[in-house]
Amino acid sequence: MKNLIEIKGVRHSYKTRSGPLPVLDGLDISVPKGEFCAVVGPSGCGKSTLTRLVAGLMKPDAGEVWLDGQKVTSPRKTVGMAFQNPVLLEWRTILDNVILPLEIVAPSMPRRDRVARAEELLEMVGLSGFEAKRPSELSGGMRQRASLCRAIVHKPDVLIMDEPFGALDNFTREDLWQTMRDLRAKEPFTAVLITHDLRESAFLGDQVVVLSGRPARTQYILDIDLPQDRTIDMLYTPIAADMLHILRDQIKIAQGRDPEAA
Amino acid sequence: MQILRKIAVPILAILAFLVVWEALVQINGWPNYVMASPSDLPAAYAQFWELFLIGSWQTLWRTVAGLGLAVVFGLLLGMVMGFSQIMRDALYPLLVGFNAIPKATLVPVLALLFIGQHDFNTVMMAFLISFFPIAVSVGIGLSTLEPEYRDILRSLGASRFTIFRKIALPKTLPEFFGALKVSVTLAFIGTNLVEIVSPHGRGLGALFLSGQTNSNYPLMFAVLIALAVLGIVLYYAVVALERTFAGWAERQAT
Numbered sequence: 276m277k278n279l280i281e282i283k284g285v286r287h288s289y290k291t292r293s294g295p296l297p298v299l300d301g302l303d304i305s306v307p308k309g310e311f312c313a314v315v316g317p318s319g320c321g322k323s324t325l326t327r328l329v330a331g332l333m334k335p336d337a338g339e340v341w342l343d344g345q346k347v348t349s350p351r352k353t354v355g356m357a358f359q360n361p362v363l364l365e366w367r368t369i370l371d372n373v374i375l376p377l378e379i380v381a382p383s384m385p386r387r388d389r390v391a392r393a394e395e396l397l398e399m400v401g402l403s404g405f406e407a408k409r410p411s412e413l414s415g416g417m418r419q420r421a422s423l424c425r426a427i428v429h430k431p432d433v434l435i436m437d438e439p440f441g442a443l444d445n446f447t448r449e450d451l452w453q454t455m456r457d458l459r460a461k462e463p464f465t466a467v468l469i470t471h472d473l474r475e476s477a478f479l480g481d482q483v484v485v486l487s488g489r490p491a492r493t494q495y496i497l498d499i500d501l502p503q504d505r506t507i508d509m510l511y512t513p514i515a516a517d518m519l520h521i522l523r524d525q526i527k528i529a530q531g532r533d534p535e536a537a
Numbered sequence: 538m539q540i541l542r543k544i545a546v547p548i549l550a551i552l553a554f555l556v557v558w559e560a561l562v563q564i565n566g567w568p569n570y571v572m573a574s575p576s577d578l579p580a581a582y583a584q585f586w587e588l589f590l591i592g593s594w595q596t597l598w599r600t601v602a603g604l605g606l607a608v609v610f611g612l613l614l615g616m617v618m619g620f621s622q623i624m625r626d627a628l629y630p631l632l633v634g635f636n637a638i639p640k641a642t643l644v645p646v647l648a649l650l651f652i653g654q655h656d657f658n659t660v661m662m663a664f665l666i667s668f669f670p671i672a673v674s675v676g677i678g679l680s681t682l683e684p685e686y687r688d689i690l691r692s693l694g695a696s697r698f699t700i701f702r703k704i705a706l707p708k709t710l711p712e713f714f715g716a717l718k719v720s721v722t723l724a725f726i727g728t729n730l731v732e733i734v735s736p737h738g739r740g741l742g743a744l745f746l747s748g749q750t751n752s753n754y755p756l757m758f759a760v761l762i763a764l765a766v767l768g769i770v771l772y773y774a775v776v777a778l779e780r781t782f783a784g785w786a787e788r789q790a791t
């Protein structure tokens with residue numbers, strides 16, 4: 276199968292007052308079309324930087340990012356993004372928030388079609404009936420659902436998510452994992468999900484990439500051998516426990532701690 | 538019921554204010570040249586109503602014209618400062634310095650620069666005194682826009698102008714209107730300042746001046762009240778605009 280996302284030997288450093296700060300140092304990630312790549316790593320190691328490079332918001336100092344056979348040098352319309360903060364626009368209704376990317380990507384699309392597409396997605400994530408509400412009238416979890424709809428409303432090839440569920444409580448988060456899983460079955464995107472939750476990475480990922488501490492390189496890649504239609508219960512099976520154990524050890528190594536120590 | 542209360546309460550407050558004023562004048566037996574009483578005012582309005590209409594109109598249009606210039610210039614300046622760190626560093630001290638100058642000192646400067654251009658001078662003063670809050674608030678609003686807000690459109694390849702129009706501008710509107718409420722009052726003060734100190738001025742300020750020269754004290758007080766009314770009208774016009782264009786911010790706060 277062809278890789279839709281190909282990250283090869285990417286290096287990047289930020290210019291800071293005290294000289295250059297190397298953040299990424301030899302990053303290699305490949306994501307086949309339609310697959311879900313979860314990325315975990317220690318705090319501050321460069322995960323958000325990675326999302327900005329994949330989105331074409333920044334150019335790497337060295338190495339290359341390829342999307343669908345094209346080298347990424349600038350932003351492209353085939354990308355959708357979601358962040359930890361849902362960043363909904365308060366002066367728009369939920370429906371008009373979801374429609375926003377279509378105004379950029381498909382300016383000639385009739386309003387009727389835009390509305391139909393947005394309503395279809397809102398229905399899928401359980402937000403039917405909230406189309407006319409303002410973002411501040413929704414709960415945190417509902418806002419994040421709307422934000423996900425906005426990220427995929429224009430049918431992007433690539434969905435990039437930077438800790439989208441990070442600010443939610445545990446129950447809401449698990450609800451959203453399942454929403455994400457159901458969306459995947461209906462929408463044909465390839466995804467990169469940054470997370471600090473190992474269970475989340477195992478539940479949603481087809482592969483989990485562990486980054487080392489800053490400057491980050493690809494430290495470990497784990498293929499998740501769970502069926503596509505996963506349930507939360509599967510996270511409590513021995514095979515999942517083994518995978519989570521491996522990931523936990525890898526994170527300790529990335530943090531520079533001894534995996535054998537408690 | 539709600540609406541009735543909203544209208545009745547301020548009107549009652551104003552009536553109470555007039556009663557207290559009248560009572561103070563009566564009890565203390567102040568003559569007109571110390572303090573005119575509300576009961577003197579209708580006569581003044583009746584006698585000079587034409588001058589009041591002309592003066593109000595002149596004061597009003599010049600204030601609005603100056604404020605309009607301030608909005609255009611303040612927005613442009615705010616955009617420049619909001620989007621460029623260098624411009625922010627360069628312009629900020631200049632602006633603060635300019636704002637610190639007491640504006641009364643500008644009246645003779647303007648009068649000498651543009652001799653006899655009374656309308657122009659007045660509009661200029663209203664503009665000069667009122668653009669600062671707009672420029673600063675728009676500049677700060679734009680420069681503190683969270684990067685994620687920009688990124689949701691930038692990641693789709695949207696142009697800077699599109700991002701400004703769809704995100705940065707509407708997001709800054711509440712700050713803009715907050716500043717506009719300050720600016721409209723300042724512009725009004727600026728207009729009156731020029732009207733009052735210019736020898737052959739126009740507008741309500743000039744009417745005040747003529748009341749002073751002719752020792753017509755009720756007229757002077759009548760002008761003050763007219764100014765207050767005009768100021769209230771201008772202020773609430775801005776509030777109405779704010780409700781229309783940035784009402785969502787109010788809803789969010791509650």
Ligand SMILES: Nc1ncnc2c1ncn2[C@@H]1O[C@H](COP(=O)(O)OP(=O)(O)OP(=O)(O)O)[C@@H](O)[C@H]1O
Nearest residue numbers: 289290291296298317318319320321322323324325
């Ligand atoms: N614009 C910038 N200028 C300078 N340094 C930056 C910039 N953005 C990020 N950094 C630094 O680069 C490093 C990596 O940042 P990044 O946001 O990519 O980390 P992260 O893995 O997403 O962290 P977290 O887990 O806390 O979200 C951090 O040390 C951060 O301080």
Ligand SMILES: [Mg+2]
Nearest residue numbers: 322323324437
């Ligand atoms: Mg981050």
